[in-house]
Amino acid sequence: xxxxxxxxxxxxxxxxxxxxxxxxxxxxxxxxxxxxxxxxxxxxxxxxxxxxxxxxxxxxxxxxxxxxxxxxxxxxxxxxxxxxxxxxxxxxxxxxxxxxxxxxxxxxxxxxxxxxxxxxxxxxxxxxxxxxxxxxxxxxxxxxxxxxxxxxxxxxxxxxxxxxxxxxxxxxxxxxxxxxxxxxxxxxxxxxxxxxxxxxxxxxxxxxxxxxxxxxxxxxxxxxxxxxxxxxxxxxxxxxxxxxxxxxxxxxxxxxxxxxxxxxxxxxxxxxxxxxxxxxxxx
Amino acid sequence: xxxxxxxxxxxxxxxxxxxxxxxxxxxxxxxxxxxxxxxxxxxxxxxxxxxxxxxxxxxxxxxxxxxxxxxxxxxxxxxxxxxxxxxxxxxxxxxxxxxxxxxxxxxxxxxxxxxxxxxxxxxxxxxxxxxxxxxxxxxxxxxxxxxxxxxxxxxxxxxxxxxxxxxxxxxxxxxxxxxxxxxxxxxxxxxxxxxxxxxxxxxxxxxxxxxxxxxxxxxxxxxxxxxxxxxxxxxxxxxxxxxxxxxxxxxxxxxxxxxxxxxxxxxxxxxxxxxxxxxxxxx
Numbered sequence: 001x002x003x004x005x006x007x008x009x010x011x012x013x014x015x016x017x018x019x020x021x022x023x024x025x026x027x028x029x030x031x032x033x034x035x036x037x038x039x040x041x042x043x044x045x046x047x048x049x050x051x052x053x054x055x056x057x058x059x060x061x062x063x064x065x066x067x068x069x070x071x072x073x074x075x076x077x078x079x080x081x082x083x084x085x086x087x088x089x090x091x092x093x094x095x096x097x098x099x100x101x102x103x104x105x106x107x108x109x110x111x112x113x114x115x116x117x118x119x120x121x122x123x124x125x126x127x128x129x130x131x132x133x134x135x136x137x138x139x140x141x142x143x144x145x146x147x148x149x150x151x152x153x154x155x156x157x158x159x160x161x162x163x164x165x166x167x168x169x170x171x172x173x174x175x176x177x178x179x180x181x182x183x184x185x186x187x188x189x190x191x192x193x194x195x196x197x198x199x200x201x202x203x204x205x206x207x208x209x210x211x212x213x214x215x216x217x218x219x220x221x222x223x224x225x226x227x228x229x230x231x232x233x234x235x236x237x238x239x240x241x242x243x244x245x246x247x248x249x250x251x252x253x254x255x256x257x258x259x260x261x262x263x264x265x266x267x268x269x270x271x272x273x274x275x276x277x278x279x280x281x282x283x
Numbered sequence: 284x285x286x287x288x289x290x291x292x293x294x295x296x297x298x299x300x301x302x303x304x305x306x307x308x309x310x311x312x313x314x315x316x317x318x319x320x321x322x323x324x325x326x327x328x329x330x331x332x333x334x335x336x337x338x339x340x341x342x343x344x345x346x347x348x349x350x351x352x353x354x355x356x357x358x359x360x361x362x363x364x365x366x367x368x369x370x371x372x373x374x375x376x377x378x379x380x381x382x383x384x385x386x387x388x389x390x391x392x393x394x395x396x397x398x399x400x401x402x403x404x405x406x407x408x409x410x411x412x413x414x415x416x417x418x419x420x421x422x423x424x425x426x427x428x429x430x431x432x433x434x435x436x437x438x439x440x441x442x443x444x445x446x447x448x449x450x451x452x453x454x455x456x457x458x459x460x461x462x463x464x465x466x467x468x469x470x471x472x473x474x475x476x477x478x479x480x481x482x483x484x485x486x487x488x489x490x491x492x493x494x495x496x497x498x499x500x501x502x503x504x505x506x507x508x509x510x511x512x513x514x515x516x517x518x519x520x521x522x523x524x525x526x527x528x529x530x531x532x533x534x535x536x537x538x539x540x541x542x543x544x545x546x547x548x549x550x551x552x553x554x555x556x557x558x559x560x561x562x563x564x565x566x
Contacts, residue, residue, distance in 0.1 A: 001355070006327050013296070013323040027310060027319065036310065037479055040296040041566045044289050072284070073566055196320055283324045283356055 004093035004277055005050040008086045011272035012043035012079055014283075015265060018199035020240075020247045022207065022231065023215075023254030023261045027196070031255065038075025045069035046083055053090040059105065060113025060157055063087040064120040071123040080126050081170045081214075081266035085181060086273055088174070093277050099177040106174050109157035115147045117157050129167050129217045138163070169213040169263045173270070180206065184271030189280035195272075198281070201240045203268045204247065208232035212261035219259060227259060287376035287560055288333040291369045294556035295326035295362055297566075298548060301482035303523075303530045305490065305514065306498075306537030306544045310479070314538065321358025328352035329366055336373040342388065343396025343440055346370040347403040354406040363409050364453045364497075364549035368464060369556055371457070376560050382460040389457050392440035398430045400440050412450050412500045421446070452496040452546045456553070463489065467554030472563035478555075481564070484523045486551045487530065491515035495544035502542060510542060 002010065016039040019026035025036055049066025053059065066083045092102040122143040131139050137149035138160070150160075164171035173181055184202050191198035208231040211224035230250060234240075239247045254260070275281040285293065299322035302309035308319055332349025336342065349366045375385040405426040414422050420432035421443070433443075447454035456464055467485050474481035491514040494507035513533060517523075522530045537543070558564040 002327065006330070010324060010327045013327070014320060017319060017323060035477060036300060037297060037477065037566055040300060041293060044285065044293045044296070047289070194318060194320065283320055 002276070003051075003054060004090045004097075005047060005054040007093075007276040008050045008054075008090045008273045009043055009047050010283075011086065011269050011276060012046065012082060013040065014195060014199060014272050015082065015269035016040070016043075018196040018203065018268070020200055020244075020251035021203045021265060021268070022247065022251040023227070023259045024203075024265045026200075026251070029251060029255050031258075031260070034075045034078070038073050039078045041073035042070040042075070042078035045072045046079060049083070050086065050090050053087045054094055056091070056094050058113055058116075059088050059091055059109055060116030062091065064116040064123075067120040068123045077124040077126055079266075079269070080120075080124055081263060082269040084170050085173055085178070085266055085270035089178065089181070089270060089273055089277075097274065097277050099179070099182055103177045106158045106161070111151055111154060111156055113157035114150050114155055114160050115144070117160060118142070118146050118150065119144050127214060127218050131163075135163060167213060167217070169210060170266055172213075173267065178270065180209070180267055181270035182274055184267060185274035185278065185280055188271055188275040195281055195283050197240065199268055199272055200247075201238075202271060203264060204231055204240060205235045206267055207261055207264045208235035212264045214262040215259055223259060227254065227261060285559070286334075286337060287373045287380075288330060288337040290376075290559040291333045291337075291373045291556045292326055292330050293566075294369065294552050294559060295329065295365060296323065297478060297482060297555050298365065298552035299323070299326075301479040301486065301551070303483055303527075303534035304486045304548060304551070305530065305534040306510070306542045307486075307548045309483075309534070312534060312538050314541075314543070317358045317361070321356050322361045324356035325353040325358070325361035328355045329362060332366070333369065333373050336370045337377055339374070339377055341396055341399075342371050342374055342392055343399030345374065347399040347406075350403040351406045360407040360409055362549075362552070363403075363407055364546060365552040367453050368456055368461070368549055368553035372461065372464070372553060372556055372560075380557065380560050382462070382465055386460045389441045389444070394434055394437060394439055396440035397433050397438055397443050398427070400443060401425070401429050401433065402427050410497060410501050414446075418446060450496060450500070452493060453549055455496075456550065461553065463492070463550055464553035465557055467550060468557035468561065468563055471554055471558040478564055478566050480523065482551055482555055483530075484521075485554060486547060487514055487523060488518045489550055490544055490547045491518035495547045497545040498542055506542060510537065510544060 017027045019028045046066040046069050048069050049062050052065055053062035070079050088102050088106050121140050138146050161171040161174035187202045188198050191201050211228045216224035234247055300310045302311045329349040329352050331352050332345050335348055336345035353362050371385050371389050404423050421429050444454040444457040470485045471481050474484050494511045499507035517530055
């Protein structure tokens, strides 16, 4: 019987092993300086923080610990966004893994949780959008230098997430009761075949559902929209089952163009955790 | 900073991710009913037992716990032999990861450790050779039914390993101070490129070095010898670097023929642990 922390850890491993996941590192693809083994080491390093969350620690410190451990490998950022989703979900699983419970947990986050979240950015190089002018003092890239401004405004971690929507679909999960993560877990349960194949199908449908916000941040809205339109065409014909070569070709093309829908991979990892922990799927 | 248990866990993940590893599940190959994701889940499940060893628990019970957790996935036996090597190595790392320390630890194993080892066979289906007639009461496949005979003869776990040599090169490591595992760790340090590529090179040279005992048990000495001769030809020309396609073709052929040099993969996992824990390699 796996613990919630072990299921979260396994979800991170299954996410990176699932293929094809267009634009992302997967079982069959590496990026230039970010390779499969970096994700394996990142998942192992994240574990202590995930265990803290499962043991009832506050979400911010547990997340910071998970990120600090994840960052102890040479590929830099591998699973920051996935851990930002998994930490409250694992914390919820300590009582009950449901949307109402995780919603109330994120509502209860404090300024101290927000401060820990800012400190987490000092461990890794995360791609984020420039904040609006009035939020410049709270640019996450300032790390702990932003904490005084955070405390002055009395912003909790969920407040920070609200500020990040739109433009960050990981933050959006925090303010929508993790709706896409829970819905994707149901899709994993309904799909056929080995779990990594199901995860590839769910990844494609998530990518078809909304433009990836990491792609929008790094490459612009038009590229993000193009990628989603292409994914939608493939998802509409259930291409993972009916024309896998087309999805493989799309995956190779995105890797070549350096287009990385990382937010969609983060939500896929969250869905894998929910599905494993709720025993919607087995392995 | 990874703990010894985390390095052992990462070693299991890196071993299965390393490719090509002829005849074994690797990043690019699955067997019929034994897939990549089963090894990921097996490695996650083994962790508590590895932590017990790192915390100074007796080797037998820690091993049994690791196997029980490993077996909680649908692929049955994934890493039994690797855990039989990793458990004493992780236990040694709690003080000092060196050949003299691990040798003295295995010398100190007890009848209770042997009993736990026998109980471990009840969690998974492990391929082993028929024992000699006088050892039939101690056939490991009898599981805990063999424990009274074990206690009557006063056999410790290292005694049981001595009885298993020749015919089991995992047991051979136990009675030779883990010489191939430590030597292979040095080879990992001396090789070039990403760690999974180094592990593939070391796997091939281990396979070239001695016929795989799991292949000999399941398919006969002649097949084991043929596989080693083929591996020796490829290793002699450093084929992983100079003619990778030839190694990939050999890997595909062994998978098709159902020839699985699992003992060689076990020793590769042990070498990865030693190299990570001793900081001979980084990731």
